[in-house]
Amino acid sequence: MPTLENPNEAAIVATRRDLPTFSFNPWLLENKAQALEKAALIGRVKDLDSKTLAVRAQGELKRIILLIEKTRKELKEPILEAGRKLDNLCASETLSLDKEFGRVSNLVKEFDDAERRWVLEEERLQREELARIEREKQAELKRIADEQSAREAEARRIQEEAVRKVREAAEAAAKLAAEATTKKLREAALKAQREAQQAAEKASADKAAQDAILSQQAAAAAAQTAAIEEKAGDAAYVASRPVEITKVYGQRTTCDWEITNINDWALAKARPDLVSKINFDMRALKDELKRGVKLPGVEAREVYTAGVKVPPERMAINV
Numbered sequence: 001m002p003t004l005e006n007p008n009e010a011a012i013v014a015t016r017r018d019l020p021t022f023s024f025n026p027w028l029l030e031n032k033a034q035a036l037e038k039a040a041l042i043g044r045v046k047d048l049d050s051k052t053l054a055v056r057a058q059g060e061l062k063r064i065i066l067l068i069e070k071t072r073k074e075l076k077e078p079i080l081e082a083g084r085k086l087d088n089l090c091a092s093e094t095l096s097l098d099k100e101f102g103r104v105s106n107l108v109k110e111f112d113d114a115e116r117r118w119v120l121e122e123e124r125l126q127r128e129e130l131a132r133i134e135r136e137k138q139a140e141l142k143r144i145a146d147e148q149s150a151r152e153a154e155a156r157r158i159q160e161e162a163v164r165k166v167r168e169a170a171e172a173a174a175k176l177a178a179e180a181t182t183k184k185l186r187e188a189a190l191k192a193q194r195e196a197q198q199a200a201e202k203a204s205a206d207k208a209a210q211d212a213i214l215s216q217q218a219a220a221a222a223a224q225t226a227a228i229e230e231k232a233g234d235a236a237y238v239a240s241r242p243v244e245i246t247k248v249y250g251q252r253t254t255c256d257w258e259i260t261n262i263n264d265w266a267l268a269k270a271r272p273d274l275v276s277k278i279n280f281d282m283r284a285l286k287d288e289l290k291r292g293v294k295l296p297g298v299e300a301r302e303v304y305t306a307g308v309k310v311p312p313e314r315m316a317i318n319v
Contacts, residue, residue, distance in 0.1 A: 035060040115245035137232035162203040169196035263297025
C-alpha cells in the first residue's frame, strides 16, 4: 500500500516530509523563571507600593505569555499554510472526479428508481393475484361445503319422512287392533302390525345405508377441500416470489428520509422529545421514520443514494 515511506508509490508527492521539532531558547526559560520568582513574592496587596509591585509582576508574566503566543503563531503559520495548499491542491484535482462521480451516481440512481417503481408494480400485481387465488379458493370451499350441507339436509328430510310413515303405520295398526271386534278385523289388524314392523325395519336399514353414503360423501368433500387448499397454496407460493432490483457487486445503496414539510406545532405537541427549542432534532426524527413511526405534522419521502464500495487493495506477496 502506498505510504509516506514510498514516495514513488504515494498518490501525492511532497518536496519535504520532515516536520520541524521545537524547543525554547534558554534566555526565554530564564526570563520565565525570573518572572515566576517575582510573582511568587507577591503574597498580598495592601497598599500602593505592594500594588505597584504586583502590577509589574503581572506585566512581566503577560509579556512572556504574549511572546510565546506570538512566536507560536509565527512558527505554526507555515505549517497551516502548507496544509491549506495541500487541501486546495487535492480539491482542485478531485473536483472533476467528484462531478463525474455524481453524474454516474445519478444515472445509477435513475435506473434503480425505475426498478423500484417496477418492483412496487410487481408487488401490487402479486397482491392482486394472491387475493384472486384466495377468493377462488374460498368460493370453491364454500361450494363443496354447500353441496355437502344440501346432501345432509336431503338425507335428514328423507329419514324424517320415513320415520313419519312408520309412526303413522304403527298408529293405524294399533287403532285397527283396538277396534277389532271380529275375526276378520283382528286378522286385518295383525297384518297391519306386521306391515308396520316391516316398514320400521326397512326404514332402519335405509337410514344405515344412507348414513354410510353420507360418511363417504363427507370424506370425499374433505379430500376435495385438502386438494383445493394444496393447489391454492402452490399457486400462492408461485405468485409471491420475491421481486428485487438488479444488484451489482461493489454497489452500496443506502436509504434516507428527505423531510419535505414539518408542522411545527403538531409535531411539538405530539412528540416534544423530537423538538429542541425551536429546532427539530432531524437525526432522531429520521430514526423514528426509519422505525416506521407515523409522525403528526411531518411529511417525508424515502430518498435513495447510489454509491460504490471500493474493495481494499491486496498486499503484494514477495517471493
